[in-house]
Amino acid sequence: MNRFSTFARGGIHPPEGKGATSNKPIRNAPLPAIAVVPFSQHIGAPAKPLVEPGDHVEEAQIIGEPAGFVSASVHSPIPGTVTEIKSLYLPSGIRTTAAVIELDGEFSRLGKPVRTRDWSEMGQDEILEILKQHGVVGQGGATFPSHVKFSIPKGRSCEIFLVNAAECEPYLSADHRVMLEHTEDIIEGIRIIKKLLDPVRIIIGVEANKPDAIEKLKDACAADEIEVMPLKVKYPQGAEKNLIEAILGREVPSGKLPIEVGVINANVGTLVSVCEAVRDDKPVIERVVTVAGGAIAQPGNIRARVGSSIRDLIEECGGLAEEPEKFVSGGPLMGFTFIDLDSPVTKGTSGILALTKKEVKSFAPTACLSCGRCVEACPMGLVPTTIFKNVEHERLDEATAFGLDDCVLCGACAYVCPSHIPLVSAFKAARGRIRRLAAMNKG
Amino acid sequence: MDRLPLVATSPQIHAPGSTRKVMGGVLAALAPAAVWSIVLFGWHAALVIAASVAASVITEGLLNLAFRRNNTLDDLSAAVTGVLIGFNMPPDVPVFIPVVASVFAIAVVKWSFGGLGSNWMNPALAGRVFVFFSWGTDMTRWTLPGIGGADAVSGPTPLGSIKVALSNLSEGIDGPMRLLESAGMPTTYLDLFLGRMPGSLGEVSAMLLIIGGLFLVILKIVNWEIPVAYIGSFALFMWAFDGMQYGGGIFSGDILFHLLTGGLMLGALFMATDMVTSPLTRKGRIIFGMGCGLLTFVIRRFGNLPEGVSLAIIFMNILVPLIDRFVKPRRYGVDS
Structure with missing residues (x-):
């Protein structure tokens, strides 16, 4: 297992928790x-x-x-x-x-045969316009508009196109199921992006805990010049900068975008949306959501329309088996808690988790022991405790000098902290304060 | 729903560790050596350790009460300090001495700097050094261990003996073991390994300390860098240079003797590894450990005192902020 490449610094191994959903086909x-x-x-x-x-x-x-x-x-x-x-x-x-x-009224697409169109004659601008018109955004969680992401800035070129299929967040298996059930759509999406970006290499990075997906992708892209690279299981493998390091050994300079090192990347779910937009003329109106966590009666992967209520998705999964400690949108390490079950599913909803008290394991924070576990966990080579102490004393300039802006908010440090110090919470708040101060100074 | 679910910033899950578990692990790792000290030195050993723990815990509890701070006793760190102070006491020390050491450690070294996490010197070591220089005679009166502690006979520690005997070295003595023999205190490596020698309560059995230390390192409660760097560099220096005082050449020192005597194992495995007073980064901890090893060697070899572990670690504690300032991880996208 150690032969697989991964990023160099830090990383954590939380319980994967994917077994409850990863072997179940996507349901509507x-x-x-x-x-x-x-x-x-x-x-x-x-x-x-x-x-x-x-x-x-x-x-x-x-x-x-x-x-x-x-x-x-x-x-x-x-x-x-x-x-x-x-x-x-x-x-x-x-x-x-x-x-x-x-x-109210009739569905114009649902239940009708899909009419595909030939995109091979389309120009790059035309494809970008389709992505823009069809509302394609990154579906790994960041939801960055795809037509902007795939527009290469002048004077740059995309040498390598990376497909992010790491899905390193625990519990989530939506991407895994999409790789198994929409393999062709992903490959077609890659072909479209290939036309758009003209990269020298295309590499799909998948964590090694999805061997069936790796096999399936390898078979499917045998004809195309696409490499499938298994990666060691380590969180946060799927964080953009860490994925680039894991696959290519390149580091995106601080404060810069991946294109700086000739890389553009996209999540597998995004590629399915790209394919559907360009080939099927279908905008992003649905996505696959993992509904899981100890409190969900029958966890699974659900294809849901955007705007569906989270309550309906949980009902579809047999409702709650026990009272959850937290409801989380997204993965357990970077996701957000919510209370309102009537919140809608959006394009960025990768998971709905209902976590039990046992799974959450939260305690009141105690004093920092300087044990250095946060340092060992940080994938960016930062010293989280030092940044935290500076933030706590409102020394925001020092915190920035120690790399506050380089933090990817992956939560590895706060996850391992034996003193349960809310590191990520403090970093997010400090960035917000710095932004507001800068805005005030501007006038 | 009976109550609202929690709202929190990410991450939403957490590893099972806690300060209490860290400290509890350290206490568990110290337990075998504590039991052994009672077997070797009798019930007075139990009294000394109990008094140290009680004094540490009560001092911290009273300070919390007096200054209306949150209760910190359940993190078990005061208890760990207490046990370590007890471990650093000679077998028949008057009980008031470990009590004073504990009060000093908790009140002055730990609490006045802000409590757990803010002290810059290992409290147990500071307490030990404080009473060592205050009650020198009581702190250097050693007894030979006898199972059950009956008929305690006083005698110097192996390191103390060789310190004295080295001043008039006779012909044919090629190392510390022969020197002890000629000084009328023949001993074997096995005696040293098991702790059948005069010494502080908790430091004598290298075997039980190593077992406890391995337990902590394997469970990742303490890091491996400091013990390995400390013991490794110390052994290297002793091997390279200690043989010379017996007329041997370079690389003829008796490593085993020096590893098994004095407070080395206790210091390297349980005191230098105190996370609060050691560096944050792996590289920093290796430098810290090597510094401890070098200083322990220098004090043992050239100092007036037979022992150097406490002072070496305290000196390196002082350097920790400096190490943390200059030794940092390589930052992604910045230092490449």
Whole structure:
């Protein structure tokens, strides 16, 4: 197992917890009677609403258009009537407006044969425009608009295209199932990106705990010049910068983007969306969500429409077997807790976890022992305790000098801390304060 | 739902470790040597260790009460300090001495700097050194161990004996074991390994300390870098240079004798590894351990005192902030 490559510094081995879902085929969630579709499901400016209460919308109709350079379109997941434009908080803490759509009328795509189109004659700009129109965003969790990500800045070139199939977060197996069940779509997505970026090499990085997916991908891409690289199981393998280091041994300079070292990467789920957008003319209106955790009666992977309520997904998985300590959107190490079960599934919802007290293991923080376990866990070579102590004393400049901005918020340090010090929480808050101070100084 | 689920910042799960588990592990690792000290030196040993623990815990508890701080006794760190102070006492020390050492360790060295995590010197060692220089005679009166502690006979520690005997070395003595023999205290390596020699309560049995230390290292409660660097560098220096005082050449020192005597094992496995007072990074800990090894060698070889472990570790404790300032991990995307 040690032969597989991985990133050099730090990393942790939390219990994987994937066994409960990784061997179960993806099931379809029932269609929502009411869909709540946020206009901010991506990083960047929220989409500009194109509908008003009372409007009738078709399935997959565009209801929000990009409102800036970094922004993405939003589509209606179901046919129906817009009853309300309301404001709500997403699990990530972001406040956004959302269209409430009541199911009504006929599905234009669902149940109909998929009409594919030949994209081989399309130009690069045309493909990018399709990604923009169809609201494709990164589905690994960061939800960065894909048409921006795949536009290479002038004077640069993409030497290597990396496919992020690490899925290193515990519990999550949605990407794993997608690799097994949508292998062809992923490969087709890669071919489209190949046309777009013209890379010299294409490498798919998969953690070695998914041997079936590795085999399947290898078979499927035998004809194409695509390499499949098994990686050692270690969190956070799927963090962009660490994945690049694991596969290529290159380090993205501090504060720079991967293109600086000639790399662009995308998650497997994103590639399925790219494929569906370009080949099938289908916008992002659904995604695969892992519903798991000790408190879920029948954990599984669910294909759900964007805007479905989390409550419906949990019901679809047999409801709650016991009272959870936490509800988490995303993976357990970087995900967000939420209380409102009526929160909608968005393009970035990779997992819904209901974790028991036993799984969470939280304790009140005690004094730092300077044991150095956070240092050993940090994949970025930082000294988290030193940054924390500076933040605690409001020495934000020093904290920045020690690498606060290089922190990828993976949570490895806080996970291992025997004193249960809320390191990530402090780093997030400090970055927020620095941003606000900078904004105030600007005027 | 009866109650709302928790809201928290990521990460949402946590490794099972806690300060209490770390300290509990250290106590468990010290237990065999504690039992052995009672077997060797009798019930007075139990009294000394119990008094140290009680004084440490009560001092910390009272300070918390007096200054209305949160209770910190359940992290078990005060108890660990107490046991280590007891371990550093000669067998028939008057009980007030470990009590004073404990109060000094907790109140002055640990608490006044901000409690667990903020002290920059190992409290147990500081307490030991404080009473060592205050009650020199009581702290250097040793007894030969006898099972059950009956008829305690006083006598110097092996290191103390050779320190004296080396001043008028006679012909034909090629090392510390022969020197002890000629000084009328024949001993074997096995005696030293098992702890059948005069010495501090908890330091004498290298075997039980090594077992406890291995337990801590394997469970990753303490790091391996400090013990390995400390013992390794110390052994290297002793091997290279200690033979010369017996007329031997370079690389003729008696490593085994020096590893098994004095407080080396206790110091290297349980005192130098105190995480609060050792460096944060792996490289830093190796430097720290090597520094401890070098200083222990220098004090044992050239100093007036037979022993150097306590002072060597304390000196390196002082250097820890400096080591942490200059020895840092290689940062991703910055130092490549």
